[in-house]
Amino acid sequence: MLIPRPWRLAWLAASLLLNAEVCEAALDLHGFVQGNYGLDTASANPDGRDSKLAEERIQLKLEADQGPLRLFVKTDLAWDHLDDQEDLELREGTIDYTAAAWDCKIGRQMVTWGLGDLVFINDVFPKDYEAFFRGQPLEYMKKGVDGVKVGLYPDFASFEIIAIPLFTANHFPDAKRFWLYDPMPGVSTRRTIEPGASLDNTEVAGRIYRDIAGFDASLYGYRGFFRQPAMQPEPAAAPARLTLWYPELAVYGASLQGSALHGVISLEAGYYDSRDDGDGDDPMIPNRQARFLVGYQRQFWEDFTVGLQYYGERMLDYGNYAATLPPGMPAEDRLHDLISVRLTQLLRHQTVKLSLFTFRGLASGDYLVNPEVKYNFTDQVWGALGANIFGGGEPWSQFGQLDRNDSIYLQVRYEF
Amino acid sequence: MKRLILLMLFLVIGPVARALAASPDEIIQKSQAAFFYPGADFKARVMMKLISPGGQERVREMTMLRLNTGEAGGEQKYFMYFFQPAEVKDMTFMVFKYPAKDDDRWLFVPAINMVRRIAMQDKQASFVGSDFTYEDVSGRDLGDDVHELAREEVLNGRECFVVKSTPKADSAGYGSKLSWIDKASFLPLQEEYHDRAGSTVRVFTADEVKEVKGFPTITKRTMKNLQSGHRTEVSYVSQDYNVGLEDSLFSERFLRQPPKKWIE
Numbered sequence: 150m151l152i153p154r155p156w157r158l159a160w161l162a163a164s165l166l167l168n169a170e171v172c173e174a175a176l177d178l179h180g181f182v183q184g185n186y187g188l189d190t191a192s193a194n195p196d197g198r199d200s201k202l203a204e205e206r207i208q209l210k211l212e213a214d215q216g217p218l219r220l221f222v223k224t225d226l227a228w229d230h231l232d233d234q235e236d237l238e239l240r241e242g243t244i245d246y247t248a249a250a251w252d253c254k255i256g257r258q259m260v261t262w263g264l265g266d267l268v269f270i271n272d273v274f275p276k277d278y279e280a281f282f283r284g285q286p287l288e289y290m291k292k293g294v295d296g297v298k299v300g301l302y303p304d305f306a307s308f309e310i311i312a313i314p315l316f317t318a319n320h321f322p323d324a325k326r327f328w329l330y331d332p333m334p335g336v337s338t339r340r341t342i343e344p345g346a347s348l349d350n351t352e353v354a355g356r357i358y359r360d361i362a363g364f365d366a367s368l369y370g371y372r373g374f375f376r377q378p379a380m381q382p383e384p385a386a387a388p389a390r391l392t393l394w395y396p397e398l399a400v401y402g403a404s405l406q407g408s409a410l411h412g413v414i415s416l417e418a419g420y421y422d423s424r425d426d427g428d429g430d431d432p433m434i435p436n437r438q439a440r441f442l443v444g445y446q447r448q449f450w451e452d453f454t455v456g457l458q459y460y461g462e463r464m465l466d467y468g469n470y471a472a473t474l475p476p477g478m479p480a481e482d483r484l485h486d487l488i489s490v491r492l493t494q495l496l497r498h499q500t501v502k503l504s505l506f507t508f509r510g511l512a513s514g515d516y517l518v519n520p521e522v523k524y525n526f527t528d529q530v531w532g533a534l535g536a537n538i539f540g541g542g543e544p545w546s547q548f549g550q551l552d553r554n555d556s557i558y559l560q561v562r563y564e565f
Numbered sequence: 566m567k568r569l570i571l572l573m574l575f576l577v578i579g580p581v582a583r584a585l586a587a588s589p590d591e592i593i594q595k596s597q598a599a600f601f602y603p604g605a606d607f608k609a610r611v612m613m614k615l616i617s618p619g620g621q622e623r624v625r626e627m628t629m630l631r632l633n634t635g636e637a638g639g640e641q642k643y644f645m646y647f648f649q650p651a652e653v654k655d656m657t658f659m660v661f662k663y664p665a666k667d668d669d670r671w672l673f674v675p676a677i678n679m680v681r682r683i684a685m686q687d688k689q690a691s692f693v694g695s696d697f698t699y700e701d702v703s704g705r706d707l708g709d710d711v712h713e714l715a716r717e718e719v720l721n722g723r724e725c726f727v728v729k730s731t732p733k734a735d736s737a738g739y740g741s742k743l744s745w746i747d748k749a750s751f752l753p754l755q756e757e758y759h760d761r762a763g764s765t766v767r768v769f770t771a772d773e774v775k776e777v778k779g780f781p782t783i784t785k786r787t788m789k790n791l792q793s794g795h796r797t798e799v800s801y802v803s804q805d806y807n808v809g810l811e812d813s814l815f816s817e818r819f820l821r822q823p824p825k826k827w828i829e
Contacts, residue, residue, distance in 0.1 A: 179654060214825065247822070261679040288676035302818055358817065363669070365682065365817075406682050408667050413684040446684040451691065451738075454684060498615055498795065499694030500623075528623050528650035564651035 180209040183562040187284045190536070191555035196325040201283040201556055203230040208240070217247045231326070241293050252300045257293040260311060262356055262369060264404050264415040266491060267506070268460040270440045271369040271402040271419050273354060275376055277320040282327070282537055282551065284558025292317060296352075306359040313352040316344045318395065319376040322551075330550035332478060333380070333388060341393040344374055364407035369419070371400040379434045385475075396434045397424035412447030415458075429466020432474040436464040452495035461486035479545045486511045500525040508548060515542030515549035533560040589712035592726050592746055598637035599751040601704035603780040604806030607631040608827070612802055615695050618794030624649050625693050628828045632810045638707060639664060642815040646828040657820045660699075664706050668699075673820040680817050689738040696767065696788040696797040698738075709733060715743065720755060724748040739766060750774065750781035765791055772798075778806045 187202035194201060206227040213220045223241040243256035263272040267281075267290075280289035296313035322329060344350040352373030359366060374395040382388030402419030418441040426434035439462075446456040464470060467483040474480055492505045502523040509516045521535030536557045542549030587595075613625040626649035632642045643660040647653045655675040662668050670683045688700045710730040717726055725745040732739070740761035745754045756769035773785035782804060789796040813819075814827060 179651060181651070245822075247824075252818075252822070259678040261677050264681075291677045300818065302813075307816075307818060408669055408682070411667065411686050413682045448684050448686055448690070451687055451689070495694075498617075498623075499691065525623075525652070527621075528652075531652065 175214050177212040178209065179212075179565060180207065181562050181564040182207050183286075183560065185285055185558070185560050187556045187558040189554070189556050192328070192553045194326045195328060198231060198326075200231065201326045201554070202285065202558060204228055219245050219247070221245075239293075250302050254298045254300075257295050258298060259291055259293050260298070260354075261291065262354075262367070263402075264406050264417045264444060265442050265460065266444065266456055266458060266489060267508070268442060268458065268487075268489070270417050270442055271356075271367075271371075271400065271404060273371045273373065273376075273398075273400055275317040275319055279320055279322040279327070282322055282554065284535060284537060284556060284560070286533075286560055286562075292320065306357050309356045309358075311352075311354045313354070313373070314348075314350075315346050316350065316352065316374060316395070317376070318343060318378065321377070322554075327551065328553040330545040332545070333382060333391060336382065336388050336391045338390040339393060340390070341378065342395075344395055350374075361405075364405050367404045369400065369402040369404070371398070374398055375423075375435060377435075381433055396426065398422065399424055402440075410445070410447075412445055415442065415444035415446070417442040417444075426466075428469055429464070430469040430473045432470055432478065436466050436470050438465060439463045452499065454491075454493045456489075456491035456493075458489040459486065460489070479543065482512050484512065485547075487513075510542055510546060510548070513542040513546040513549070515546040516540060517548045517551075529565065530561070530563050532562075534558070535560075587726070589714045589726075589728050590707070592714070592728055592751070593710075593712050593730065593744075594638060594707055595751045596728075596744070596746045596753055597704055597707065599781065600753060600783070602633055602637040602641075603782070604778070605633055606808055606810040607804070607806050608808045608810070609804040610802040612800050613693070613695055614798045616796050616798065623694075625695065630810055630814070630827060632812065632815065634812070641703065642812075643703060644815055644819075644823075644827075646823050657823055659815060659820055660703065661815070662703050671817070671820060678821065680820050695799075696790050696795055697799070701769070701788065709737075710742075717748075718745075720745045723754060725754060747781075752781055752783055767791065773800075777804055780806055 183206045185202055185204050185206065187200050189199045189201065193199045204227050206225055208223065208225045211222045221241060221243050222239070225238045225240055227236045227238070229236055239257055241257050241259055243254050243258050245252060245254040260274045261272060263270055265272070269276070274294055275292040277290055277292050281287070294311070294313045294317055295315040296311050298309060298311040301308040352371070354371040354373070355369070357368045375398045376395065378393035379396050381392040381394060383390045383392065399422040400419050401422070402417065404415070404417035406413065406415045418439070421435070421438040421440060423435050423437050426436065429436045442458060442460045444456065444458045446454060448454045462485045464481070464483050471480060487508050487510045489506065489508050494503045495501065496503070504521045506519040507516065516539070518538040519535060521533055523531060523533040525531045534557070536555070538555045539548045539551035544550055607630070609629050611627050611629050615623040615625065625647070628646045630644040634640045634642055641662045643662065645658040647656045657673040659671045660668050667686050668688070670685050671680055672683050673680050685699070688705070689698045691697070692699050692702050710732050712728055712730050715727045715729045717724070719725065725747055728744045728746060729741055730744065731741045739758045740763070741759050743757045743759070745756070746752070747754050752771060752774060753769070754771045757765050758767040760766050768789050768791060770787050771783040772787055773783070775782055775784045784801045784804065785799070787796060787798050810827070814824070
């Protein structure tokens, strides 16, 4: 009898675990079983199906430690009914060492920096936007990075430095499942080139943080690549082929967060240095940008919280961009800005959570609305029912292009 | 020598004089010191059961660490690590408590490795969905209420002061509170929260008191909501004082990766 490969791996992992459990006491196993389903409400997918999500998933989290050493493995096995395939994914897998004034973490790890709620300036780490747009739990919007992180903790400030030798791109919605704006629909020959693993291509990110007068202050730096690909049509005059590639990027930023105005104020900014387009005269590569965020969060009454954000991206070489943009390509505005509102109400001893999240582009007029109801049936079982509604703006705007992709989703999870 | 005599006089007369002429404010001040501030620091493994009127139980299990950074009634730092339920396992929560202004609160969400400040100005909001409020866990500012000695009586064989505390501001979630404060330990053995019409809304009872390193400690307690019938039972699985918590523990670094020796 042939056993599918993921099953064999799962069996192997389980038997290793059981053996390990016998001889090692400091071992901890947790995880969940989850069903996650979506239903299109605006139109069927480009591939004709009426769902962008139908899967069951098991996650196992294994933790073991011995003195200052700790092993952590988080792995997912998913059954995707749309593509009819199993998918084994190592979400995180790290070994870390902790000393009094420093620590070190090696392996696939989740890194979350910055203060934005679903907008990212100094969180330069990979995201999975498809996971979010099709209704997976929020944690699936973050992807791990493969690298080494060192933390240093002298008295005057804390330091984190990460070296990432293996590039991970953002995951964007799949054109089979999502209706998306395509600037060159006629060019079907496409290839993607990712930065190869080499010393030159190793991404480096750093953060320094400390308390300043009761505010949490951070400085950030990053040298690596855009995680959203740029398009290079070839030949430029009458494109027959498209190359998707990842231009070089450096980011320098800062953030500040603290209590003020009976709530929490967040300020964050970053300078995006597009190193392959220093003068901004290549419209196929992102222009240099200033990105900024102002956030305010406040609890108005028991278990009811409001979060507001203003977020902007401003092109710094707009003149050169506009002058070199080929005719027929939609021109982006110099300033792309949006506001977001998040309302959260907890009820019935915090077992019911009603939430509403919305984005609205200020100049572009596009929007995203994400209402959700979550209920914890017991301490082990919860279910969430929500929707993603897109629209407004031009057909190439961030959320406007997703107009036909509205869906409702269901998440049910048993945690152990 | 003169000083020594004065000191001895004070030591002898002090307790007598205090018992004779304890003002309601002093009783509450001492009660808060005995309830929320004993020791330089405190560590407890806490089991919390949320019990619905129908009998359905939900469990919140955590380690709670407290460090006094000021004197009794002053600033404190709290660190909580959650074991149960599974959904919040490895979550940590940190509070810097300030008597005269809004607390600072941080939450660590392990699923996305994120540390965030959270806005939670309402100290009378429910603590993790239980019948206890944040104030019930970490104390209420002495000056927020007018305190008066209602009477003295024996409760379950213990001599108690019964103090009525009426919030000065209308923003409080209740009209007044009646506290039965043990004359010996100054721990509250029972509290009744009344609404503005005078009917009892919530009742707190100290169900077990143990002496830990010389500090009388409530190791089992219940808060019952009489209107909804919901109640929360809290018991300490283990507890200890003066364990040597350091200020550096209360940091983003350890929120993300709490040291085993402090949370187990």
